[in-house]
Amino acid sequence: MTRHDEFERPVKYAGPVIQRGKHYDVTTTDQRLLDTAGPTDWVHTDPWRVLRIQSEFIEGFGALAELGPAISVFGSARTQPDDPSYQLAVDLGERLTGAGYAVITGGGPGIMEAANKGAQEAGGTSVGLGIELPFEQGINAYVDLAVNFRYFFARKTMFVKYAQGFVVFPGGYGTLDELFEAMTLVQTHKVTAFPIVLVGESYWKGLVDWLRDTLVAEKKISPVDLDLLTVTDDLDDVMSVLARAEEARRAAGREQP
Incomplete structure (x- = not known):
């Protein structure tokens, strides 16, 4: 039987990601971007690596697109x-x-x-x-x-x-x-x-x-x-x-x- 209180938990939509329960994050992406305080280990996380990977493809495509x-x-x-x-x-x-x-x-x-x-x-x-x-x-x-x-x-x-x-x-x-x-x-x-x-x-x-x-x-x-x-x-x-x-x-x- 479904517990009704599950639907009463706070829900956060972070882009395509839905966060509930222990995954609920009270901060926002903009807040974390603009906040200079806190740890810097975020630059080594998988989501950040995606941006690095994307940048490598963009740089490679840009440099070689007119190579012939x-x-x-x-x-x-x-x-x-x-x-x-x-x-x-x-x-x-x-x-x-x-x-x-x-x-x-x-x-x-x-x-x-x-x-x-x-x-x-x-x-x-x-x-x-x-x-x-x-x-x-x-x-x-x-x-x-x-x-x-x-x-x-x-x-x-x-x-x-x-x-x-x-x-x-x-x-x-x-x-x-x-x-x-x-x-x-x-x-x-x-x-x-x-x-x-x-x-x-x-x-x-x-x-x-x-x-x-x-x-x-x-x-x-x-x-x-x-x-x-x-x-x-x-x-x-x-x-x-x-x-x-x-x-x-x-x-x-x-x-x-």
């Missing part, structure tokens, strides 16, 4: 300049610039620095999307447009939203995270005509073999899902894959009513 065609390049921050992959990433940055693409990286050292260097020295648009980490990396000197993020998911949205494809060099957990995120988005058709190219056949061979011999063999993914990836050591192949994807996008655009 771009390719996101990933790879290890630990790659040294004397590593052959470093120079290959420099060359890729230059070639992407020549093809009319901006180059987007995570803004850090290693492969990211190399791709940004190639783009900048070729007179192209060099973008770095940094992330707050316990071990500070900072933005490399070859980035001309940088956006720093607190939240990985906001940063990852920018990598995909403003790129026409991913080129992935040898890397660690962060690189694999971006790679599988992109593969999932393509597999589920959240993004279309979005090429993913792995540079470094010997490095990626074990992963590709595992995908085929374990995931496909045990029917965890379909055989066609392997076609989401192109693996190569040749930058000519990279550029060809990107060009074909661009042609597919344009053809799809022409077919729209």
Whole structure:
């Protein structure tokens, strides 16, 4: 049986939130905003984090909205300049610039620095999307447009939203995270005509073999899902894959009513 006195409890409507009983708050949002007294731990609460998250999306969208065609390049921050992959990433940055693409990286050292260097020295648009980490990396000197993020998911949205494809060099957990995120988005058709190219056949061979011999063999993914990836050591192949994807996008655009 419903107790009638429940309906007599004070009720407060705070936007879409209804407060009763122990959740009833006698203060108002404006009062808390204008009151300089009291603790400051409110800046670490979840509702406040929502505003920070919103601001990261707004800043990212605002900074990159007019970027134009771009390719996101990933790879290890630990790659040294004397590593052959470093120079290959420099060359890729230059070639992407020549093809009319901006180059987007995570803004850090290693492969990211190399791709940004190639783009900048070729007179192209060099973008770095940094992330707050316990071990500070900072933005490399070859980035001309940088956006720093607190939240990985906001940063990852920018990598995909403003790129026409991913080129992935040898890397660690962060690189694999971006790679599988992109593969999932393509597999589920959240993004279309979005090429993913792995540079470094010997490095990626074990992963590709595992995908085929374990995931496909045990029917965890379909055989066609392997076609989401192109693996190569040749930058000519990279550029060809990107060009074909661009042609597919344009053809799809022409077919729209």
